[in-house]
Amino acid sequence: MKNILLEVRNLKKYFPVERSLIERFLASVKGKREFVHAVDDISFDIIGGETFCLVGESGCGKTTTGRLVVRLLKPTSGSILFEGNDISYLPEKKLRPYRRRMQIIFQDPYTSLNPRMRVGKIVSHPLEIHGIASGKEIKELVLEMLSKVGLSPPDYFYEKYPHELSGGQRQRVAIARALILKPKFIVADEPTSSLDVSIRSKILKLLLDLKREYNLTYLYITHDLATAYYICDRIAVMYLGKIVELGPADMVLEEPLHPYTNALISAIPLPDPKLSKSREKIKLKGEVPSPINPPPGCRFHPRCPYATSICKVEEPKLVRVSGEHYVACHNPLMKK
Amino acid sequence: MAGFLDKMILGRKEVRATIEGKMLITGFIIVMVLTFLAIFAPYIVPHDPYKAVAKPYIPPFTDLSHPLGSNFLGYDVLSRVIWGTRNSLMVAALAVVIASIGIPLGLISGYVGGIVDRVLSLLMDSLYAFPGIVLAVAISFMLGPGLFNVALAIAVIYIPTYFRVVRAQTLSVRENLYVEAAKAIGASSLTIIRSYVAPNVLLVAIPVLSLNFADAILTEAGLSFLGVGLPPTEPDWGVDISGSRGDVTRGIWWTTMFPGLMIFLATLGFMLISEGLNALLNPKSRMRQ
Amino acid sequence: MKPILSIRNLQVYYPLITGVVKAVDNVSLDIYEGEVLGLIGESGSGKSTLGLSILKLVPPPGRIVNGSIIFEGTDLVKLPETEMRKVRGRKISMIFQDPSAALNPLIKVGEHIVEMLISHTGADVKKAWKIAEETLESLGIPKARAYDYPHQLSGGMKQRVMIATAIVLKPKLIIADEPTTALDVIVQDQILDIFKYLKSKFKLSIMLITHDLSIVADLADKTAIMYAGKIVEYGTVDQIYYDPLHPYTRGLLASIPQLGKKKELYVIPGEPPDLRNPPSGCRFHPRCSKAMDICRKKEPPEVVLEDGRRVLCWLYAKR
Numbered sequence: 048m049k050n051i052l053l054e055v056r057n058l059k060k061y062f063p064v065e066r067s068l069i070e071r072f073l074a075s076v077k078g079k080r081e082f083v084h085a086v087d088d089i090s091f092d093i094i095g096g097e098t099f100c101l102v103g104e105s106g107c108g109k110t111t112t113g114r115l116v117v118r119l120l121k122p123t124s125g126s127i128l129f130e131g132n133d134i135s136y137l138p139e140k141k142l143r144p145y146r147r148r149m150q151i152i153f154q155d156p157y158t159s160l161n162p163r164m165r166v167g168k169i170v171s172h173p174l175e176i177h178g179i180a181s182g183k184e185i186k187e188l189v190l191e192m193l194s195k196v197g198l199s200p201p202d203y204f205y206e207k208y209p210h211e212l213s214g215g216q217r218q219r220v221a222i223a224r225a226l227i228l229k230p231k232f233i234v235a236d237e238p239t240s241s242l243d244v245s246i247r248s249k250i251l252k253l254l255l256d257l258k259r260e261y262n263l264t265y266l267y268i269t270h271d272l273a274t275a276y277y278i279c280d281r282i283a284v285m286y287l288g289k290i291v292e293l294g295p296a297d298m299v300l301e302e303p304l305h306p307y308t309n310a311l312i313s314a315i316p317l318p319d320p321k322l323s324k325s326r327e328k329i330k331l332k333g334e335v336p337s338p339i340n341p342p343p344g345c346r347f348h349p350r351c352p353y354a355t356s357i358c359k360v361e362e363p364k365l366v367r368v369s370g371e372h373y374v375a376c377h378n379p380l381m382k383k
Numbered sequence: 384m385a386g387f388l389d390k391m392i393l394g395r396k397e398v399r400a401t402i403e404g405k406m407l408i409t410g411f412i413i414v415m416v417l418t419f420l421a422i423f424a425p426y427i428v429p430h431d432p433y434k435a436v437a438k439p440y441i442p443p444f445t446d447l448s449h450p451l452g453s454n455f456l457g458y459d460v461l462s463r464v465i466w467g468t469r470n471s472l473m474v475a476a477l478a479v480v481i482a483s484i485g486i487p488l489g490l491i492s493g494y495v496g497g498i499v500d501r502v503l504s505l506l507m508d509s510l511y512a513f514p515g516i517v518l519a520v521a522i523s524f525m526l527g528p529g530l531f532n533v534a535l536a537i538a539v540i541y542i543p544t545y546f547r548v549v550r551a552q553t554l555s556v557r558e559n560l561y562v563e564a565a566k567a568i569g570a571s572s573l574t575i576i577r578s579y580v581a582p583n584v585l586l587v588a589i590p591v592l593s594l595n596f597a598d599a600i601l602t603e604a605g606l607s608f609l610g611v612g613l614p615p616t617e618p619d620w621g622v623d624i625s626g627s628r629g630d631v632t633r634g635i636w637w638t639t640m641f642p643g644l645m646i647f648l649a650t651l652g653f654m655l656i657s658e659g660l661n662a663l664l665n666p667k668s669r670m671r672q
Numbered sequence: 673m674k675p676i677l678s679i680r681n682l683q684v685y686y687p688l689i690t691g692v693v694k695a696v697d698n699v700s701l702d703i704y705e706g707e708v709l710g711l712i713g714e715s716g717s718g719k720s721t722l723g724l725s726i727l728k729l730v731p732p733p734g735r736i737v738n739g740s741i742i743f744e745g746t747d748l749v750k751l752p753e754t755e756m757r758k759v760r761g762r763k764i765s766m767i768f769q770d771p772s773a774a775l776n777p778l779i780k781v782g783e784h785i786v787e788m789l790i791s792h793t794g795a796d797v798k799k800a801w802k803i804a805e806e807t808l809e810s811l812g813i814p815k816a817r818a819y820d821y822p823h824q825l826s827g828g829m830k831q832r833v834m835i836a837t838a839i840v841l842k843p844k845l846i847i848a849d850e851p852t853t854a855l856d857v858i859v860q861d862q863i864l865d866i867f868k869y870l871k872s873k874f875k876l877s878i879m880l881i882t883h884d885l886s887i888v889a890d891l892a893d894k895t896a897i898m899y900a901g902k903i904v905e906y907g908t909v910d911q912i913y914y915d916p917l918h919p920y921t922r923g924l925l926a927s928i929p930q931l932g933k934k935k936e937l938y939v940i941p942g943e944p945p946d947l948r949n950p951p952s953g954c955r956f957h958p959r960c961s962k963a964m965d966i967c968r969k970k971e972p973p974e975v976v977l978e979d980g981r982r983v984l985c986w987l988y989a990k991r
Contacts, residue, residue: 104856119567139571146569158560163582172578173568213943224568243714243944244883248927248937270857273886277929277937300931314861315931316886320909323890330865331858334826 050095052232052264053116058125060086060111064339084338085111087288088125090365095231098258098265100279100296102272104311106335107285109268113234116266117151118142129232147177150225154237156217160209166193167205170223177228192223195260197253215246219253226257234266239274251278272315276300281371284308287338287346290365294372304374306351345377353378403662410593410655417649421469432462432618440630443637454627454638458618464641466618471649474534474613475599481538482595485545486588492546493553493584494576503546511543519602523611533612537599545591552587556580590661597653604646620646675702676844676877677726677764682739684718684725691948695721695734697901700974703845706875708867710888710909712924713898716944719881722898723847726879727766728756744844762792765838769850771830775822782808782818784837792841807836811866828859835866842874849881864891885928889913897921900945900955907981917983919960954986962987 061082065071074080086108093099101109114120116127118134126135134145153159160169170189174180180188186205193201196219209217218238225233235254239247255278258265269275275282279296284305292305303309310329317323331350336342342349348358357377365375420427429448430436435457443452443460451460485507492503510518519536526532556562557580565579606612607621615622620642627638684696695718703709713719724730726741728748741748748759760766768774775784785804789795795803805815811832822830831851838846848867852860864887870876880892888895888909895912897905897920905918916922926938942959945951951958957967967986975988 104858117567119563143569146567151564151567153560153564155560159564161561161565161579161583164578172565172570176569176571176574215943221564224564228568244885245714245924245927245940245944248929249939251929251937252939272857273929273931276931277935311857312931314858316861316864316884316890317932318886318889318913318925318928318930320889320913323886328861330861334828334859335856 051092052095052130053093053266054126054128055092055112055116056090056126056128058086058089058112058115058127059084059123060108060115060120061123081339084288084341086115087341089285089288089290091283091290091293093232093264093266094281095264096262097280098267098278100275100282101266101268101285102270102275102282102311103285104270104335106287106338108288108338109285110236112285113151113236113266113268117149117234118145119151143177147228148230149232149234150228150230151234151236152218152221152225152238155241156214156221157241159221160217162209164208165205166198166207166209166212166220169209169220170227173224173228179228188227189223192227193220195257196220196223196226197249198223213246214242215249218242218250222250222253222257226261229261230263232264232266234268236268237270240269240271247274254278272300272312284311287335287341289346290375291347292372292374292376293365294370294374298370298372304368304372304379305347305376306353306378306380307347309380345375353380403659405659406655407659407663410652410657410659413648413652414656417468417472417652420465421472424466424469428462428465430459430462432458432466433616434458436462440635440638443641451641452637454623455630456626460637460641463618463623464620464645467620467623467642467645468649470530470613470617470619471600471603471646474530474537474603475596477531477534478537478541478599478603479592479595481535482541483545483588483592485542486549486585488542489546489549490553490576490581490584493550494557494572494580500550504550507543507546510539511547513540515540516602516605519606520609520611523606528612528614530613533603533606534599536606537602540602541595541598544595545588548591549584549588552584553580556583559583586664589664590657593653593657593660597650597657600646600649600653673704675704676743677701677703678740678742679722679726680740680742682722682725682741683737684721684730684734685737686734688733688948693947694901694950695947696725699739699898699901699903701896701903701906703877703879705844705877706871707894708871708878708880708892710892710895711879711881711898712883712885712888712895713881714883714944716900716947717898718901718947719898720849723766723849723879723881726847727760727764728753729760729766758792761788761838761843762841763843764845764847765841765843767831767834767838767846767848767851769853771827771834771854772822774834775830777822779821780818781820781822781825781833784833785818785840788837788840803840804836807840808833811836812862826859827855828862831855831859831863832866835863835870839870839874839876843876845877845879846870847879847881850883851880852887853882853884860887867891885913885924897924900947900950902955902984903982904956904984905982907979911979911981917981917988918956918985919962919987920956923959923961954984 061084064081064083065074101112103109111120115122122135126133129145129149134142167189170192171185174185174188190201190205193204198204198216198219239250242250257263267278276296281294282296282299283290283293286307292299292303292308299308300312303312310331313329333350344360345358345363348354351358355378363375363377365373367373368379436459437449437453437457439453439455439457441449441453443450449459451464453459488503492500518540522536522539523533526535562575562579565575603612604621607619608625610625612621613619615626623642624639630638679699679701682696682699686693686695699722711719711722721730721734725736730736736749739749782801782804785807786800789800789803805818808818809815813829813832852863855863867878868891871878880888882888892909895907895909896903897918899920905912905921912921913925916925923938923940927940929937940959945955953969954967954972957963960967964986972984972986973989975983
């Protein structure tokens with residue numbers, strides 16, 4: 048019996064396009080308001096102890112999904128069940144106890160730390176907010192966590208301000224902050240994209256080590272399929288607010304079923320000159336359309352090399368094809 | 384706060400070498416001297432500034448016991464000028480303290496947004512639209528003369544400035560990722576404003592504080608000159624210039640010149656601090672070296 | 673074969689209040705006709721500064737302190753600004769990372785190209801617009817879009833407009849500084865295809881400056897790896913990727929994940945250095961698993977191997 052930590056059902060998040068009162072008034076007079084369909088009816092489960100990846104290009108909705116799952120955003124409709132509890136529309140006060148069990152690491156370590164707080168305070172603040180430990184105990188817990196994330200000697204880093212640290216060090220502070228409450232579930236939103244190349248593997252390894260030590264479950268968001276291949280157990284590919292393919296990482300990335308996944312994989316350059324130049328590439332035309340007016344039917348059909356007439360009118364549902372491999376496509380690629 | 388400023392700014396000799404640094408230091412020195420005069424006025428003044436102590440119209444630099452001369456009533460100009468510092472600085476300080484209510488208002492308005500923000504902004508904008516000195520005169524006139532009333536009148540016209548500056552910065556800081564991170568760890572709105580927003584916003588209010596000081600001194604002198612500020616018996620720069628208005632045409636320049644010079648110096652001192660701080664705390668507005 | 677661009681002993685320094693940053697420290701490099709050179713480095717390696725210094729666009733207080741950049745027989749370092757302007761855009765062009773920042777939002781997209789043509793060649797307006805339309809079309813943008821404003825175009829299209837302005841005067845060399853970093857994977861692939869097309873059709877030389885080892889593997893003929901202001905390794909793409917010599921190059925290649933290949937990721941210890949106070953001797957030694965005593969004391973010499981490769985490392989120096 049699998050332990051399902053997170054259940055997302057028919058999750059939608061629409062952002063209104065107009066900003067000012069006047070724009071809203073004009074829009075309602077004209078009879079239609081426009082929305083950005085950032086996340087448009089997605090459903091998935093995350094099993095306790097796994098690393099679940101959400102991949103896609105910019106605008107696909109993966110970042111919004113990450114924010115929704117930790118309730119930094121409120122869904123437009125749909126549900127989010129965390130450890131069996133429905134947290135979808137809870138007010139902030141009721142959410143607070145859940146914040147101890149779910150945390151988020153952001154992409155940009157240069158702006159996710161309060162520039163006016165020392166590292167010690169940044170990492171200890173969650174403990175203070177939730178009333179866990181006090182005084183000397185807090186400092187000990189913080190020092191221990193700083194060591195765990197590789198900021199040694201911890202006393203030295205305890206007193207530093209973020210601007211005195213490098214990008215990699217700052218990201219480790221952010222990780223320490225996320226872990227200090229000993230959560231069960233962490234959303235990692237592109238945690239290495241803003242870091243130097245030579246540092247990325249260090250942070251990736253750290254995340255994996257910490258996962259083992261603290262028995263964590265990750266929702267790992269990234270646009271880099273190579274990283275997803277390395278770190279993920281299961282993966283969901285998103286396009287224009289929808290999940291187009293979902294399954295074990297190896298299967299999805301080595302034998303993709305959806306033409307978009309296939310095109311994505313083929314477009315990634317490889318650090319292997321002969322391989323990169325010799326392989327067969329699928330070339331997609333055009334760019335991702337606007338999420339304000341997504342194409343009818345299957346959202347990918349205007350760019351899909353295999354589109355048929357049904358693709359233009361009917362949205363494909365996410366269906367199981369084999370084992371744990373799901374795809375939303377009227378003409379999925381055949382497995383080899 | 385002063386300690387932080389000291390360490391971060393004046394402590395570094397690279398900063399001291401820049402124009403802004405020099406401005407800051409010059410302004411600081413001027414203000415320190417004036418503050419010294421204000422605090423120790425009772426011990427420094429050679430004569431009682433409230434009493435006639437000599438023949439009227441003694442010219443300056445002629446009589447050692449009256450270095451700056453005497454005015455039309457026989458009051459010692461030097462003593463009046465020194466005591467005037469006390470009055471001016473006290474009024475200005477009080478005005479700044481009262482006006483700084485605009486800071487928390489701006490913080491809350493900027494962070495909370497919604498209807499609270501709209502109402503407060505409307506209120507502040509209307510206040511801001513009034514020509515400052517006209518409003519100050521009106522309020523001062525209604526309340527009557529006196530130190531506190533003058534301070535209040537000046538403060539009211541400055542509250543919107545604090546409000547606007549702080550609110551604008553709050554709107555910007557609010558969007559930062561570390562504020563979102565604070566929400567993610569479960570911080571309440573009050574905690575977020577106090578620990579995450581305010582410390583990153585308040586820096587921007589400091590140059591306004593200094594500017595407020597300078598403006599307050601000028602406004603107070605103006606109000607007193609017009610007769611709606613401090614009572615005419617008080618040793619005050621504005622009062623003295625007003626009382627000695629007619630002297631200039633008769634070739635008697637020192638009764639208006641020295642109070643005027645003090646107004647200039649005090650305003651200059653605070654302006655230099657404000658400009659210097661502004662340039663140092665907001666390096667983007669600095670000129671390329 | 674003579675190179676079209678020869679950089680010799682280039683030193684570009686930034687004198688800051690807090691110290692002198694030796695962004696480019698004694699760099700020598702050649703680029704040949706019709707060749708793509710991938711310049712790989714992380715932030716702070718000096719790669720962008722190197723690109724900018726070729727066109728003498730280093731922002732003050734940075735300046736070229738020493739060295740020569742020979743292009744078509746002339747030393748660009750010694751060239752006065754008036755002459756330099758004739759080189760920029762016409763003989764050597766540059767493409768930057770963020771096309772949104774480089775395009776003027778108030779000018780129609782085609783007009784950027786037209787301006788280039790008119791100011792450099794004095795062509796007449798009608799003809800210039802025609803050329804602009806054709807250039808855009810050759811890069812995959814329909815002619816009608818030439819009359820749109822930048823905000824009406826997507827990121828990938830904007831980058832194509834940038835490339836169009838860079839190639840319309842048929843330069844010999846394009847310097848592309850992180851041209852695809854701000855773009856999604858599929859659009860990046862399209863842009864890289866454009867570079868391949870330009871290289872094969874016009875024998876254009878391209879200096880591709882990036883931190884992304886994979887796009888260099890895909891596009892480049894030769895690679896130079898930069899670290900802390902120095903070129904630590906130089907060779908053909910095959911040599912560098914299949915037989916890396918410098919410990920930094922090896923570490924980098926071993927630390928990036930590769931789709932379809934199961935591997936353990938190597939972690940390069942330490943952090944990139946502070947360029948105001950770089951480590952003594954070899955700048956990489958604090959992070960090098962093979963560091964020897966001499967690496968701490970003396971800067972390594974550049975070693976030229978028989979196959980034409982160059983490495984800046986004591987491991988390969990003959991004593």
